[in-house]
Amino acid sequence: MQQKAIRYWSEGTACAGTLYLPDTLIPAHKAPAVVLGHGTTYVKEMHLPHFARAFVDAGLIVLTIDYRYLGESQGEPRYKVDPREQAQDYSNAITWLQQQPEVDAEHIGIWGTSKSGGIVLQVAAFDRRVKAVVAQVPDISFWYYMTNALPPEAIQTFLDLMQEERKHMSIGGAPRQIRFSAPQGEASIVGPDWFFWFEQAERDFPTYHNAITVRSIEYMATFDAGAFLNLIAPTPLLMILAEKDEFIPVPFNRAHFDRAGEPKRLFTYNGGHTASYDDPVTREMTAGVARDWFVQYLLRDGRKNQ
DSSP states (O other): OEEEEEEEEETTEEEEEEEEEOTTOOTTOOEEEEEEEOSTTOOTTSSHHHHHHHHHHTTOEEEEEOOTTSTTOOOSSTTOOOHHHHHHHHHHHHHHHHTSTTEEEEEEEEEEETHHHHHHHHHHHHOTTEEEEEEESOOOOHHHHHHHHSOHHHHHHHHHHHHHHHHHHHTTOOOOEEBSSOOTTSOBSSOSTTHHHHHHHHHHOTTOOSOEETHHHHHHHTOOTTTTGGGSTTSOEEEEEETTOSSSOHHHHHHHHHHSOSSEEEEEESSOTTHHHHOHHHHHHHHHHHHHHHIIIIIHHHHHHO
16 A cells, blocks of 8 residues: 645635555556545544554555544644534545556545544535435534433533624634543543543644534534435445444434435444544454445446546
8 A cells, every 4th residue: 555645725725634545456447436524523533543554455545534623634723623624625626536557537436434424424415526424423414412411501601602702702802722631620622531641642643633623513503414415326335333332323324325326335343433534343343334335336436427
């Protein structure tokens, strides 16, 4: 497997990516490609290389990306998370791939996990260049999950925080940040239960920071990845769900999957939200299921049409 750092433009901002090429790629041969994006505040070095290797070993080209404001990508303010902009980053990555001589421009797929698992659903609904999509443990409605998991006083705290930040910025204040996860007693998005996980991530990945802008709460809350799910067909959709997901209500996502048209497949595993990253067996399983989906709808079709 060959890999190289690349830059591409997304709405005037330079985004960073890593391009993975199969060793079997030969001159004059064009291979299908897949764009991989991570969840929420994460960066391309976190877990994505494993999935990239699985896909590349099957003969696919892979591009992993850092969204604007995160990781090695440019953009201010840092740690801003806006799913609408991240959807643009996916589509602009597809545009970059289509211009590469090794890439079969007519056979490109997208893969996302957690927050980006929801984002790829919206991208696939409107960007017909996408020929296959995989949504792993997708965050389809951040606000629905929060309002069904948190007590009313916690929800009001978030609403107040959003309005306080609007007021702060209306008088010229710089965007403020909040931790994504923090110890008990400190403000954060998901609370203390997963603080050790994010703390370890900061140690392991130098470009990752456990931070998000306060305004990002509103950007995420008002983004509904399921609104246009019925428009994805006839693009093939694979949705991967965790039966013991601590963040995302599985019945809610199953109901969204039911609204999608064919061809589609629902795959579930017996584990939690991060098992597809942390548990080697689950990681191999989910990577293999996604790989087979892309091989079926990109690689085999791509070879037939060349």
